[in-house]
Amino acid sequence: MKLRLAVAAVLAVGLSACAPSTSSPSSLPSDGGARSGTLKVWLFDEPNRAPKEAVVKDAVAEFTASHPDTKVEVAYIAVDTRSERFKGAFNDPASAPDVVEYGNTDLPEYAAAGGLADLGPTVSRWAEGADLGAEAKASATYQGTLLGVPWFLGVRALYYRTDIFQELGLKPPASIAELTSTARTIRQKKPDMFGVAVGGKYTYAAMPFVWDAGGDITSLDSAQSRAGLTAYTNLIAPDNCPPQQCADLTGGKTVDLFAGGKAGMGILGNFNRAAVDAGAAKGKYAVVPLPGSKPGSIAPAFAGGNNLGIMRNSQRPALAGDFLTLLAGKKYQTRMYEAMGNLPTLKSASTEVAAKDPFLKPFVATIAAGTKFVPLDPGWGKVDASAVLPTMIEKVATGRATVDQATAEAAKQIDAALGK
Missing domain, CATH: 3.40.190.10 (Periplasmic binding protein-like II)
Structure with missing residues (x-):
């Protein structure tokens, strides 16, 4: 974990929202669910959480301003105990969050448990989703289903x-x-x-x-x-x-x-x-x-990093999709780089930060040359x-x-x- 992330293609991981359907709920986050109420979000805690928390707080403020009658509750969970927390959420839908951050090496375990929603339809409907390259998709795909959006990479x-x-x-x-x-x-x-x-x-x-x-x-x-x-x-x-x-x-x-x-x-x-x-x-x-x-x-380098996903049991999948795309978009990927040094996965964001910071160029070149990953198997x-x-x-x-x-x-x- 702690990546993510041919990488103009891998750096090209993006999403940007168009309004999801408000039809009846299903397992797809782009389809239905309540469009108001409380959205629960799990993000990883950090040794120095304050910079990350400040960026997320701004994203929440922007989101709630554009989504009336909506509240976002963000919980920062310990990385060392994440597996137990996720297993508990998979088994108890009532207490499960809607949007989650998880390490890309966690994908096989969580996918095998059936706990994550298919994000393919969501990504295909979002403008920035067109920048999601094949290698980026592969690191968030299990048995043909896209179960996450790469949020940042580490190489x-x-x-x-x-x-x-x-x-x-x-x-x-x-x-x-x-x-x-x-x-x-x-x-x-x-x-x-x-x-x-x-x-x-x-x-x-x-x-x-x-x-x-x-x-x-x-x-x-x-x-x-x-x-x-x-x-x-x-x-x-x-x-x-x-x-x-x-x-x-x-x-x-x-x-x-x-x-x-x-x-x-x-x-x-x-x-x-x-x-x-x-x-x-x-x-x-x-x-x-x-x-x-x-x-x-x-x-070839190992493409570590973290993904953002939506729980399959989410009662507000469309709302969760809206928040996920906002947080994973260029604006907040760039903000996260400035705050935490996380290498953006969106091509536009990575190009922008690399132009400002020559230090990133060898890492961008490494990703562009092709990266590898662990076997996507539980x-x-x-x-x-x-x-x-x-x-x-x-x-x-x-x-x-x-x-x-x-x-x-x-x-x-x-x-x-x-x-x-």
């Missing part, structure tokens, strides 16, 4: 220390081979630093290497996946990031290392900018897309909860298993979880 790229690169006469790497050699040079010349901070438990740094090689999460025991994993785990080595220090690194810890001035490079997200700026690396870094194996190419939750992927990477990094052994074990576990 990772390669942060590097401009002062270190200048001192050592280095250039930003344009291929995985150059990334590897550059990392080793930094480690050799600056033994108190890691060349590139990489972790055995940092799944979303490792997967671009696998995807770039032609592999995938559902075929980890293929030659392509093994080649990609080998390229990544070769970086967890004494000449870059020693296993005894890096084998158990998570994504969060690698952010801390780069931000703290302990690494020459790091694979970090657009959403990690504030953390880096709060550390020793502030003012001493730049960002380029994570390169692929072919010189000049961009490795069994994915079991894979994620069992830490199949980080365990696989860590075993290789520590020498407890060869690449072939670790990938064979992981592939077997994934096949079982996905019912293959």
Whole structure:
């Protein structure tokens, strides 16, 4: 979660409302339901909620001004307990919200539970819905049904220390081979630093290497996946990031290392900018897309992010559709970027913020080059909860298993979880 989000196509996730029908209620949010009364909204809580809450408050004020006799109740729910909250809402329609925010990796679980409404008719009737690209739809679609509107995206790229690169006469790497050699040079010349901070438990740094090689999460025991994993785990080595220090690194810890001035490079997200700026690396870094194996190419990144959806049990589906499209539209996506740094999914909004902020360009380029996602299967939750992927990477990094052994074990576990 915490993305979302070919991406002029993926960045092109949008919606804008035209008046829904007021016919009798059905499972489609564009059809019927009461057009007044109280609309219940669940959004994710944040460590610093105030900026997000201020934007949402303005959206609510705008919405209620144009919808007489309507009230919007917004509840901010804890991310860590969201699954239990959603399960309870699916089973108790009377207490369920109307509009919800959820992580895009939550989609299979919630879709399998039948808790989300089909947004296809709604999106097709809205002007900004025409900007919703195929990849964006895919990340919010389950078994052919669109169950969410991507609200924001998060992708990772390669942060590097401009002062270190200048001192050592280095250039930003344009291929995985150059990334590897550059990392080793930094480690050799600056033994108190890691060349590139990489972790055995940092799944979303490792997967671009696998995807770039032609592999995938559902075929980890293929030659392509093994080649990609080998390229990544070769970086967890004494000449870059020693296993005894890096084998158990998570994504969060690698952010801390780069931000703290302990690494020459790091694979970090657009959403990690504030953390880096709060550390020793502030003012001493730049960002380029994570390169692929072919010189000049961009490795596919995981498209994380959050969606907005409507509960299938909503008693006010048309009203919910009106509010969802307002909050997910260009105006409030732009406001959310300004408040929280969330990368907009609407092409018009992303183009606008990128023009104002050059920092976003490598992330926009990464999305445009094509992104990847986890399997849209309810069994994915079991894979994620069992830490199949980080365990696989860590075993290789520590020498407890060869690449072939670790990938064979992981592939077997994934096949079982996905019912293959």
